[in-house]
Amino acid sequence: MTIRVVLVDDQQLVRAGFRMVIDSQPDLRVVAEAANGAEAVDVVTGTPCDVVLMDVRMPELDGIEATRRITAASTGAEEFPRVVVLTTFDLDEYVVAAIGAGASGFLLKDAPPEEMLAAVRTVHAGDAVIAASSTRRLLQHVGPLLRTGSGPGAGSGTPTAGPTDLPSDLTPREREVLELMAHGLTNTEIATRLFVSEATVKTHVGRVLHKTGSRDRVQAVVLAYTVGLVQPGEILAGSDGS
Secondary structure, eight states, X not given: OXXXXXXXXXXXXXXXXXXXXXXXXXXXXXXXEESSHHHHHHHHHHSOOSEEEEESSOSSSOHHHHHHHHHHHTTTOSSOOEEEEEEOGGGXXXXXXXXXXXXXXXXXXXXXXXXXHHHXXXXXXXXXXXXXXXXXXXXXXXXXXXXXXXXXXXXXXXOOOOGGGSXXXXXXXXXXXXXXXXXXXXXXXHHHHHTSOHHHXXXXXXXXXXXXXXSSHHHHHHHHXXXXXXXXXXXXXXXXXX
């Protein structure tokens, strides 16, 4: 099965570089490009695709609003395009806003090609938050913003409610799995820490997503941070040592 990718960036050279890398893979194919958010919404609406690589800062319509429109249009659909936001460390608030808009993950624009390819495959599979090592580093930056409400819908800037706001029907094991997800651990890493099979972890993750009403793992991770289940300074190191 070929993963269909849409590239959205206002710099043609950036899109050309991404296309060259993606089209070199037997299981990936760029099916369309867009130079701004407005074009992206139109393209995704009319082009069957699986993953959208979305720049944040663009003319006419930025990547955050484009992501919001794309995800809103696919709400309730069995299959929907997953949006990966392209960002940099100095745009923490944009990362938070993009995730709030429905992005399934984020990727550093200067990430090596192999990390970008892994990110596309990972988010398409829906099994892990993108690039665990990058996720951990980014969460250390955006975690405080999630806790103080600096993302979408921010108001008073005061911390959100405590972990008791998690769904009451989460079992202790599901809560533990959610916490490890929020630390950026993959299913394999979670299975190793809990001494269970990866299939068992996948089942727990599915139940966590269902009970928390999360569209994907990223939304569940955001929930874990906003209710205080995990603090940015507590982020664990995974098997990659990051």
